[in-house]
Amino acid sequence: MKFLESTINLFQKKSLRQLVSNFRNEYISNGIDEASLKSNPIDQFEDWFNEAVDNKLIEPNVMHLSTATPYGKPSGRIMLLKGFDERGFTFFTNYTSRKANELAENKFAVMTFLWLGLFKQVRIEGTVEIISTKESDDYFNSRPRGSQIGAWVSAQSKPISDRTELEQKVDEIEKRFEGKAVTRPDNWGGYRLVPVCIEFWQGRASRLHDRIQYNLEKDHSWTKQRLSP
Numbered sequence: 091m092k093f094l095e096s097t098i099n100l101f102q103k104k105s106l107r108q109l110v111s112n113f114r115n116e117y118i119s120n121g122i123d124e125a126s127l128k129s130n131p132i133d134q135f136e137d138w139f140n141e142a143v144d145n146k147l148i149e150p151n152v153m154h155l156s157t158a159t160p161y162g163k164p165s166g167r168i169m170l171l172k173g174f175d176e177r178g179f180t181f182f183t184n185y186t187s188r189k190a191n192e193l194a195e196n197k198f199a200v201m202t203f204l205w206l207g208l209f210k211q212v213r214i215e216g217t218v219e220i221i222s223t224k225e226s227d228d229y230f231n232s233r234p235r236g237s238q239i240g241a242w243v244s245a246q247s248k249p250i251s252d253r254t255e256l257e258q259k260v261d262e263i264e265k266r267f268e269g270k271a272v273t274r275p276d277n278w279g280g281y282r283l284v285p286v287c288i289e290f291w292q293g294r295a296s297r298l299h300d301r302i303q304y305n306l307e308k309d310h311s312w313t314k315q316r317l318s319p
């Protein structure tokens with residue numbers, strides 16, 4: 091009995107560090123029907139994004155953005171997609187942040203979407219360009235006032251002494267714009283990832299997933315190929 095108790099105790103005390111390899115799920119889906127894939131991957135992305143919205147997945151526009159220094163040292167962070175069309179995929183941030191500094195020197199970037207509730211992933215590779223000031227202004231003007239003030243307050247990615255520093259800046263900026271519309275700070279705006287390669291991944295049983303990769307060819311057409319999981 092004592093032995094059993096001590097074994098159970100040992101199991102309960104087993105840390106997640108030891109148990110993490112036991113987390114395992116089968117990804118059950120019908121897979122990708124190649125015949126019904128769109129010839130343009132941006133249209134295909136729209137279909138999958140719609141499916142994520144229709145299925146009420148939380149924050150369907152959340153993605154991971156990877157950038158790198160010119161020497162290839164990578165960095166990543168979660169971001170929100172704020173638009174997409176034939177030109178590419180748009181996000182907004184601070185133009186003096188770590189990611190912005192990396193993009194200024196190395197325009198290659200990758201966005202990765204995970205819609206786990208659908209066992210879907212989309213990976214978008216390409217180069218990043220700054221969007222027009224009009225596009226940035228239009229989006230900035232659509233944001234809630236608190237977020238607009240936040241854009242002025244945060245010197246994103248820079249060290250600060252404490253939270254009071256932020257709160258004092260909020261008071262300053264609120265006074266500055268009292269009774270007026272908050273204009274977009276020059277150091278805040280949008281980027282567009284212009285894609286050259288987009289991969290659609292659909293989880294399937296026994297880790298035999300479907301992967302379809304679209305590549306942009308020299309004549310600006312898109313070709314597709316299936317990749318091994």
Ligand SMILES: Cc1cc2nc3c(=O)[nH]c(=O)nc-3n(C[C@H](O)[C@H](O)[C@H](O)COP(=O)(O)O)c2cc1C
Pocket residue numbers: 152165166167168169170171181182183184187188189190246247
């Ligand atoms: C759900 C979620 C959404 C986010 N969306 C954005 C965003 O749209 N723009 C942004 O600048 N940071 C966003 N962030 C914060 C970034 O992850 C990151 O902390 C910030 O951009 C600084 O990154 P950097 O130091 O690598 O430049 C988001 C974080 C989370 C968790």
